[in-house]
Amino acid sequence: MTHLSVNINKIATLRNSRGGNNPDLVKVALDCERFGAEGITVHPRPDERHIRYQDVFDLKKVIKTEFNIEGNCQEQKFVDLVLANKPAQVTLVPDALGQITSNHGWDTVKNQEYLKEIIAVFKAQNIRVSIFVDPVVEMVEAAATTGTDRIELYTEAYASGYHQNKEQAIAPYIKAAEKAVKLGLGLNAGHDLDLHNLKYFAQNIPGLLEVSIGHALIADALYLGLENTIQMYLRCLA
Numbered sequence: 728m729t730h731l732s733v734n735i736n737k738i739a740t741l742r743n744s745r746g747g748n749n750p751d752l753v754k755v756a757l758d759c760e761r762f763g764a765e766g767i768t769v770h771p772r773p774d775e776r777h778i779r780y781q782d783v784f785d786l787k788k789v790i791k792t793e794f795n796i797e798g799n800c801q802e803q804k805f806v807d808l809v810l811a812n813k814p815a816q817v818t819l820v821p822d823a824l825g826q827i828t829s830n831h832g833w834d835t836v837k838n839q840e841y842l843k844e845i846i847a848v849f850k851a852q853n854i855r856v857s858i859f860v861d862p863v864v865e866m867v868e869a870a871a872t873t874g875t876d877r878i879e880l881y882t883e884a885y886a887s888g889y890h891q892n893k894e895q896a897i898a899p900y901i902k903a904a905e906k907a908v909k910l911g912l913g914l915n916a917g918h919d920l921d922l923h924n925l926k927y928f929a930q931n932i933p934g935l936l937e938v939s940i941g942h943a944l945i946a947d948a949l950y951l952g953l954e955n956t957i958q959m960y961l962r963c964l965a
């Protein structure tokens with residue numbers, strides 16, 4: 728079954744907005760695990776707008792499920808943070824500074840040599856590596872020769888096209904997933920997945936090992952409660 732990794736960036740956004748420790752990020756992460764989440768994802772950004780570097784150290788001490796740290800490996804501080812904490816997985820995302828959110832995958836052709844080098848650094852420390860990739864077969868093919876363990880398909884285009892024409896929206900993702908499976912790449916997915924579009928995605932994507940979901944899940948929890956919301960997302964993956 729596809730695992731659910733809850734991205735808690737937006738809990739940190741709320742906490743930071745008043746300067747204290749409410750909501751308590753560590754408590755929320757432990758509660759997400761208690762409610763059934765199979766992983767916790769954080770995406771520390773250089774401006775620490777939500778997840779702070781210290782949060783990663785605090786969370787690493789207590790997380791019992793899979794800890795997934797996402798970020799831009801072109802920032803040495805991020806590389807050092809990951810190596811110091813040795814999470815179950817690092818997801819490499821090619822964000823430019825100042826982006827409001829992640830909005831593209833790696834060009835695995837142009838960045839082939841760079842990705843080979845940086846991926847080897849993390850794998851030498853037995854950290855599973857996933858790289859953020861657009862649903863383009865050529866990008867998946869080139870990802871396979873970088874040494875990465877997995878790819879994470881960037882699902883914003885699927886989510887934005889879902890309500891207009893879900894068959895059309897998912898088509899490139901099925902092709903990309905089939906290629907990944909054929910090449911022996913593990914398959915993750917994330918960005919803008921929600922209670923409306925998740926079940927169809929999970930039912931139609933072959934080999935999907937993990938989805939990481941944050942923004943919509945946390946927003947849903949404001950109305951539905953965190954425990955109930957996590958259970959609803961898990962039922963979409965059952």
Ligand SMILES: CC(=O)[C@@H](O)[C@H](O)COP(=O)(O)O
Pocket residue numbers: 734736737769770797820827828829859917918939941
């Ligand atoms: C890589 C990706 O698509 C998301 O995991 C990212 O973490 C979202 O970042 P924000 O929460 O800063 O929008």
Ligand SMILES: NCC(=O)COP(=O)(O)O
Pocket residue numbers: 734768797879916917918919920939940941942943944
């Ligand atoms: N990798 C995707 C992720 O962790 C969460 O993305 P979103 O659900 O906040 O859009």
